[in-house]
Amino acid sequence: MSVFKEKVCYHRVTMEPRGSSGEEVTMLWSIKEAMERSTLQIGASACGATAVVDVLQVLGVPVSPETADRCVQTRLRRNEAPLPDYLLSRSEAGATHQQLIEGAELASGGKVLGRFFTFHPPRRVQLVPWLASWMRRSAAPVATMNMQLAVTEGEETPDAWHHQLVFGVGPNAVYMTNPVEVVSEAVVLQRLCSDSVLLIRREDVLQRWTADTPADSFPGGAAGPQWTVLDVQGQVRQVCHEEECENEEQPKTSHITIPAAYRSGVTLFALRDSDTGQELLNAPELPLL
Structure with missing residues (x-):
């Protein structure tokens, strides 16, 4: 778990807090709320379903972890299978962004919709301002990242991709759950722009x-x-x-x-009947760099 070095004061009405340096921070949850309310990994390969639990909490449509996992239809690794089938299971284990979208819609009884924005090939977008603009409109982002990129020197290469709710952004920083951590914008961008491998x-x-x-x-x-x-x-x-x-x-x-079944990028979730929900459906794809 990362150590948060900057003291942040939260203005709950606008969700536009300011850090000690006076620079704007946009949050769906405060760090304290994220520590108290976010969901730890609910099962093997279930980071996608875990993210959906947190998304629905943020949007005011809470569901149980069991419901989210059932609706997302998390796929498991077949660890005891012969090598070819094991590799196939590894390529599919967990969930794709499409499973998250369908799972959130099913678990919420149709109240929540999602829209995926691919970041690969590279897109012409400033990640933090783009996320902040949608979060101010009460959209809940989930980042789908290849964690095998931007690995800190000396650390072991992770063996999976990862879905994480983004609960806040600040200057050059992205705040995420499962685990609650703050990661530099540059690292998140690298992990968001990956071949499906x-x-x-x-x-x-x-x-x-x-x-x-x-x-x-x-x-x-x-x-x-x-x-x-x-x-x-x-x-x-x-x-x-x-x-x-x-x-x-x-x-x-x-x-x-x-090959991997996943695509790197960000899925934005919103209440279907909200203005933001309709804006999401009509938003253009991010332009290529």
């Missing part, structure tokens, strides 16, 4: 590889062309070849790259 750790491949795994059991062809483009099967064979090689000095591949 996922890195799988070498050891996760080797634990499930067997020499008799049929070559045609890997996803590919018309059903999954990106698996062929990325030559996932070839990457697996390379990792296994490295493991069998007796040359200890030969560098070894740390991860293989597989």
Whole structure:
């Protein structure tokens, strides 16, 4: 959990607090409220459903974590499956932004709608002012990020993407839940602009590889062309070849790259019957950089 270094005073009517430096901060929740009201991860791969719980809280349509998870239809990793099926499950585990939109609508009884804005390829937008403008209109943003980007030097590469409610923004900073933290705008932007790919750790491949795994059991062809483009099967064979090689000095591949079902960007949620809800439906896509 991050340490908040700036003391913030909140003006609840406008949701436009000001930091100690006098620079504007826009919040849906205060930091204290976020610590008290936000939801910790409700289950394996369920960061999307967790974000939906917080979104609906912010919008005044609270639901139970169980309801949110059922409506989002979180997909799980098949950890005990053979390697090809395990990799397929990893590419889909959790939820896409579309599942979040459909889940929030279903869980709220149609009271809440969502609109996704992709940030990949790069868009011509200033993230913090753009988020602030929608939050002032009572929209609740959820960031869908590739956490395998912008990893702090010396830290282990995360093994998943992540959905997080954005409950506030300030100068060059984004405040998010699950966990409650403040992340620099530059880092969030990097994670919001990603190809739909996922890195799988070498050891996760080797634990499930067997020499008799049929070559045609890997996803590919018309059903999954990106698996062929990325030559996932070839990457697996390379990792296994490295493991069998007796040359200890030969560098070894740390991860293989597989397609991911997710798209990086921001989903904005609002009450369907509000002016903001209608504005969201009619808003143009963010222009390409």
